[in-house]
Amino acid sequence: MNNFDKPWGGRFTQATDVFVEAFTASVNFDKRLYEYDIMGSIAHAKMLAQVGILTRTECNSIVEGLQAIQQEILEGKFEWSVALEDVHMNIETVLVQKIGPVGKKLHTGRSRNDQVATDIRLYLRYEIDLLGAQITRLIKILAEVAEREADTIMPGFTHLQSAQPIIFGHHLLAWCEMLLRDRDRLQDCRKRVNCLPLGAAALAGTSYPIDRRYTAQLLGFETVAENSLDAVSDRDFAIEFTSCATLLMMHLSRFSEEIVLWSSAQFNFIELSDAFCTGSSIMPQKKNPDVPELVRGKTGRVYGHLISLLTLMKSQPLAYNKDNQEDKEPLFDTIDTLKGCLRVYGDMMPSIRVNREVMYQAAGRGFTTATDLADYLVKKGMPFRDAHEVVGKVVRHAIDTHCHLDEISLDVLRSFSVLIEEDIYVKLTLEGSVASRHHFGGTAPQQVRKAIKRLRGRF
Numbered sequence: 001m002n003n004f005d006k007p008w009g010g011r012f013t014q015a016t017d018v019f020v021e022a023f024t025a026s027v028n029f030d031k032r033l034y035e036y037d038i039m040g041s042i043a044h045a046k047m048l049a050q051v052g053i054l055t056r057t058e059c060n061s062i063v064e065g066l067q068a069i070q071q072e073i074l075e076g077k078f079e080w081s082v083a084l085e086d087v088h089m090n091i092e093t094v095l096v097q098k099i100g101p102v103g104k105k106l107h108t109g110r111s112r113n114d115q116v117a118t119d120i121r122l123y124l125r126y127e128i129d130l131l132g133a134q135i136t137r138l139i140k141i142l143a144e145v146a147e148r149e150a151d152t153i154m155p156g157f158t159h160l161q162s163a164q165p166i167i168f169g170h171h172l173l174a175w176c177e178m179l180l181r182d183r184d185r186l187q188d189c190r191k192r193v194n195c196l197p198l199g200a201a202a203l204a205g206t207s208y209p210i211d212r213r214y215t216a217q218l219l220g221f222e223t224v225a226e227n228s229l230d231a232v233s234d235r236d237f238a239i240e241f242t243s244c245a246t247l248l249m250m251h252l253s254r255f256s257e258e259i260v261l262w263s264s265a266q267f268n269f270i271e272l273s274d275a276f277c278t279g280s281s282i283m284p285q286k287k288n289p290d291v292p293e294l295v296r297g298k299t300g301r302v303y304g305h306l307i308s309l310l311t312l313m314k315s316q317p318l319a320y321n322k323d324n325q326e327d328k329e330p331l332f333d334t335i336d337t338l339k340g341c342l343r344v345y346g347d348m349m350p351s352i353r354v355n356r357e358v359m360y361q362a363a364g365r366g367f368t369t370a371t372d373l374a375d376y377l378v379k380k381g382m383p384f385r386d387a388h389e390v391v392g393k394v395v396r397h398a399i400d401t402h403c404h405l406d407e408i409s410l411d412v413l414r415s416f417s418v419l420i421e422e423d424i425y426v427k428l429t430l431e432g433s434v435a436s437r438h439h440f441g442g443t444a445p446q447q448v449r450k451a452i453k454r455l456r457g458r459f
């Protein structure tokens with residue numbers, strides 16, 4: 001395309017280098033913003049009419065033209081041109097072709113700099129709401145599974161060593177807490193996303209008597225950016241969003257790691273449905289947990305996007321710089337990745353088969369009720385440190401004689417401490433151990449049921 005035909009071609013006498021044209025263009029990825037670009041343009045045109053810069057007829061013509069373009073894009077009939085650089089100039093150029101010279105008035109009192117900042121904010125606000133709904137869906141699904149497994153005993157781990165028996169539902173509720181915080185963080189980030197940059201124009205504002213509050217109202221922005229330089233240049237809101245995204249992915253990677261471990265032959269705590277696994281092309285027996293593995297792997301790309309965006313913004317002098325065009329791909333990919341991972345998790349979780357018996361047996365290995373024995377002694381008056389020492393010796397004995405704690409006879413137990421009586425055996429059962437953690441936030445089945453109820457009240 002000849003530069004004279006470009007919206008900014010006036011001061012140019014030579015054509016852009018062909019490679020540079022492609023190198024500087026963003027339309028191949030920013031066309032994703034078209035809906036928000038049109039939404040922003042319609043609001044801008046209406047504001048211009050409101051303050052008398054455009055006539056009502058001019059405004060209507062622009063609005064109708066933009067709506068027709070939106071329809072064409074939806075139907076796949078719109079021809080995107082790399083020569084027209086970005087989504088903004090593509091749409092504006094076609095608008096002028098469609099409605100004639102009046103289309104050229106749309107860009108009054110506006111720049112692509114405040115335009116693109118507005119588009120991204122509108123887009124991100126919408127996606128944050130979708131993500132919030134997806135997180136809520138996953139939490140609800142996990143709560144269902146937790147309810148089903150509110151009596152299922154499994155080993156709780158520290159250092160990946162069996163530590164104390166817990167309820168599987170309690171473990172799933174821990175995941176729910178992480179997800180709830182992720183959702184809250186996104187919600188909080190949304191406040192800072194939901195601010196109108198339009199009106200900042202290129203960087204200094206504009207000489208037209210614009211009404212930014214009116215534009216903000218039309219677009220549902222809660223606030224209007226206070227400073228024009230800041231409005232066009234900073235992308236901290238995108239960085240903040242991506243940092244919320246990294247935390248969410250970090251959590252999903254932890255869930256994934258546990259699912260991979262639990263579904264291994266060594267743990268055998270759960271079995272994933274065939275629909276969420278694939279086989280091996282060489283080993284006929286294999287059924288691989290691809291979904292959690294991929295989610296775990298995708299965490300890396302989201303972390304990478306956070307670093308990309310931070311580095312993109314680092315040291316940028318005010319105000320807008322072309323560097324900022326690089327904000328889109330990391331942001332888009334972050335959103336796509338989150339959506340995919342949340343969706344697949346929500347689909348996969350209800351279909352896992354829980355091997356309750358295997359979990360139960362595993363919970364009984366590794367002297368997981370040793371703390372209960374120590375607590376028993378403390379309740380009979382022994383200082384905790386002494387009780388710890390005594391139980392350590394009992395465990396040593398159990399290791400040497402290859403038995404579980406509750407298989408040691410009362411006589412032998414009493415040789416370690418005369419405080420031990422017949423009633424110790426209920427305390428040493430897995431059921432007794434979990435039931436005794438009967439307080440707010442504890443793993444007793446009754447508490448797990450209460451926690452599920454409270455959780456549901458938090459949506």
Ligand code: ARG
Pocket residue numbers: 026030086112113116322324325326
């Ligand atoms: N495509 C650009 C971006 O994504 C739009 C703003 C360009 N502004 C400019 N003065 N070149 O950031």
